[in-house]
Amino acid sequence: MERHHFLLRRLHSLTGIVPIGLFLVMHLTTNSTILWGAFNTRIDGEGFDRRVGTFQKEVEFINELPLLLLIEITLWGAIAFHSVLGVYYATSGKGNTGAYRYQSNLRYSLQRWTGYLGFLFIVYHIATLRWGWSFLVPGGTEWSHHFAASTLAAALRGGDEGFTALGVAVSLFYFLGVTALVFHFANGLWTAAITWGLTVTVTAQKRWGYACTAIGAGLMVAGWASVVGFAALDPAEARQVEMSLHGEVPTDGGEAEARSMDVSSRGGDTIEHSGGQH
Amino acid sequence: MAAEASTGMNERVIRVRLKRQDGPDARPRWESFDVPVGTGSNVTSVLQWICAHPVTVEGKNTTPPVYDSGCLEEVCGSCTMVVNGRVRQACSALIDHYCPKDGDELTLEPMTKFPVVRDLSVDRSRLFSNLERMRAWVPVDGTYDLGAGPEETPEAQQTRYVLSTCMSCGCCLEACPQYTLETDEEAWDRAFVGAAVISQARYFNMHETGSSLKKVRLTELSGPGGVSDCGNAQNCVNVCPKEIPLTESIAAIGRQVTAHNIRQFFSGD
Numbered sequence: 001m002e003r004h005h006f007l008l009r010r011l012h013s014l015t016g017i018v019p020i021g022l023f024l025v026m027h028l029t030t031n032s033t034i035l036w037g038a039f040n041t042r043i044d045g046e047g048f049d050r051r052v053g054t055f056q057k058e059v060e061f062i063n064e065l066p067l068l069l070l071i072e073i074t075l076w077g078a079i080a081f082h083s084v085l086g087v088y089y090a091t092s093g094k095g096n097t098g099a100y101r102y103q104s105n106l107r108y109s110l111q112r113w114t115g116y117l118g119f120l121f122i123v124y125h126i127a128t129l130r131w132g133w134s135f136l137v138p139g140g141t142e143w144s145h146h147f148a149a150s151t152l153a154a155a156l157r158g159g160d161e162g163f164t165a166l167g168v169a170v171s172l173f174y175f176l177g178v179t180a181l182v183f184h185f186a187n188g189l190w191t192a193a194i195t196w197g198l199t200v201t202v203t204a205q206k207r208w209g210y211a212c213t214a215i216g217a218g219l220m221v222a223g224w225a226s227v228v229g230f231a232a233l234d235p236a237e238a239r240q241v242e243m244s245l246h247g248e249v250p251t252d253g254g255e256a257e258a259r260s261m262d263v264s265s266r267g268g269d270t271i272e273h274s275g276g277q278h
Numbered sequence: 279m280a281a282e283a284s285t286g287m288n289e290r291v292i293r294v295r296l297k298r299q300d301g302p303d304a305r306p307r308w309e310s311f312d313v314p315v316g317t318g319s320n321v322t323s324v325l326q327w328i329c330a331h332p333v334t335v336e337g338k339n340t341t342p343p344v345y346d347s348g349c350l351e352e353v354c355g356s357c358t359m360v361v362n363g364r365v366r367q368a369c370s371a372l373i374d375h376y377c378p379k380d381g382d383e384l385t386l387e388p389m390t391k392f393p394v395v396r397d398l399s400v401d402r403s404r405l406f407s408n409l410e411r412m413r414a415w416v417p418v419d420g421t422y423d424l425g426a427g428p429e430e431t432p433e434a435q436q437t438r439y440v441l442s443t444c445m446s447c448g449c450c451l452e453a454c455p456q457y458t459l460e461t462d463e464e465a466w467d468r469a470f471v472g473a474a475v476i477s478q479a480r481y482f483n484m485h486e487t488g489s490s491l492k493k494v495r496l497t498e499l500s501g502p503g504g505v506s507d508c509g510n511a512q513n514c515v516n517v518c519p520k521e522i523p524l525t526e527s528i529a530a531i532g533r534q535v536t537a538h539n540i541r542q543f544f545s546g547d
């Protein structure tokens with residue numbers, strides 16, 4: 001730890017940007033297609049069909065990426081490394097925003113708190129949607145990447161039948177988690193430029209600060225659009241769209257049917273279970 | 279009652295709460311004093327008055343409080359303490375700013391990041407030990423005459439002049455969330471050195487002759503307690519009474535340390 005002090009510090013900074021930050025950018029832009037997909041003219045149907053359809057296409061694209069498991073493991077490794085060191089670094093300081101109420105000091109403390117909150121959120125998010133810990137999801141919905149939008153919407157609402165109280169709590173947690181991580185990333189970009197010595201003068205730091213604010217604001221919009229977009233989705237209707245995308249005739253009993261079906265055993269030529277993530 | 283702490287204008291009496299501690303290991307306690315002040319009074323003159331009249335508001339006789347001071351013009355840094363919760367020099371802290379009205383309260387405490395010697399006096403040895411660790415000097419000792427000093431451009435002079443005004447007061451360390459109290463001397467070589475020392479390393483790295491120790495400084499600054507322990511809260515620059523661009527120094531050293539380590543990785547020395 002002492003001998004590699006510099007290397008560890010710089011790797012911590014680097015992993016925050018690549019791969020974690022880069023992934024965050026891609027993840028939120030992809031997810032926000034659940035709203036702006038309405039403008040995607042390459043998908044048939046009305047606004048709603050296009051939104052669900054565009055997102056589903058994105059998910060399938062990602063699940064077909066080569067070496068997906070390797071990408072995933074790299075990402076998990078980086079997050080674990082950054083988080084463990086992040087907690088260690090965060091506990092080495094002692095915030096003093098009460099006495100010194102400067103905006104930069106507030107951001108210093110927020111960088112630490114959003115790190116903790118972001119970490120909790122990421123663990124919950126991956127555990128429930130990727131590792132299938134459905135007992136942590138109100139309503140017990142299990143995520144399927146063939147029914148990406150509908151199963152996520154059900155998880156955020158706490159079931160198929162509108163919002164439950166626990167569903168609202170999950171949605172709120174998503175909202176806070178995404179907000180925290182976007183702030184953490186944008187502010188991290190700003191501090192990283194000082195860490196590496198890119199922005200030396202106050203003028204340069206200010207200028208880069210505006211750029212980071214713009215990046216953060218853009219990502220924040222994408223992040224919020226994602227959470228709101230999914231929570232506002234009716235799971236049953238979304239499932240109909242997804243089924244027709246997979247070449248299945250949507251029926252009135254489609255919801256119950258899709259639910260009871262074991263996705264991996266359906267084996268149709270349009271669907272291959274690749275165990276991917278999103 | 280004589281009003282030595284006052285100039286005769288805008289006479290009023292303020293309530294001063296003082297955090298006192300009889301020795302390094304003694305338990306701190308609070309004492310309050312009513313002090314007559316006027317236009318132009320400052321925290322040091324208030325302390326002088328209390329020393330001459332060491333009687334608390336309860337009428338109890340007490341010892342005169344211990345505090346440091348030297349230049350009385352914000353140049354030596356010895357009178358640094360925490361005034362109303364924020365660190366600054368006592369001699370330049372005007373009472374008119376803190377307590378404009380009769381009965382206003384003033385709170386004085388010693389700095390929290392250095393061991394207390396007694397009352398408001400603290401031991402800043404760690405700061406000087408860290409300056410030594412960073413070779414914060416120009417090496418001119420030798421067996422022969424080194425001749426005239428190197429020439430300097432006006433630009434470099436401008437930058438270096440501001441950096442040279444640091445008085446090692448400790449404000450930037452007191453306000454820094456990454457700089458913590460370290461009573462064990464053994465730990466001083468591993469704990470965060472803080473903005474003042476990083477800035478001094480930059481100052482001496484910029485000097486033609488001083489730069490012969492640049493590598494040693496940058497190796498020190500790469501290790502535990504070096505520049506990467508800074509968390510970019512930027513309180514240091516906000517509280518520095520000399521308005522030294524500390525965050526620029528931190529970024530400049532960040533840049534030097536980046537280059538130094540890349541160079542070292544490939545050259546191996």
Ligand code: HEM
Pocket residue numbers: 012013014015016017020021024082083084085086087089090111112114115116118119181184185187188189191192193195506507508509510
């Ligand atoms: C999506 C996830 C995350 C991203 C994109 C991210 C990104 C970043 C970036 C870019 C930095 C700036 C590095 C620098 O100043 O040089 C940073 C710093 C930091 N991160 Fe993260 N981070 C993430 C998750 C976490 C988590 C889960 C923690 C755990 C508590 C954490 C704790 C920290 C801390 C404490 C710092 C400040 C380090 C310092 O200034 O020395 N981060 N992060």
Ligand code: SF4
Pocket residue numbers: 355443444445446447448449450451473474477517518519520521522524
């Ligand atoms: S850098 Fe400023 S605040 Fe820090 S010790 Fe020097 S003069 Fe004081």
Ligand code: SF4
Pocket residue numbers: 450453454455456457472473507508509510511512513514515524525528
């Ligand atoms: S910028 Fe660094 S040195 Fe200055 S107060 Fe913040 S953490 Fe401390």
Ligand code: FES
Pocket residue numbers: 346347348349350351352353354355356357358367368369370
């Ligand atoms: S007495 Fe020298 S700075 Fe206050």
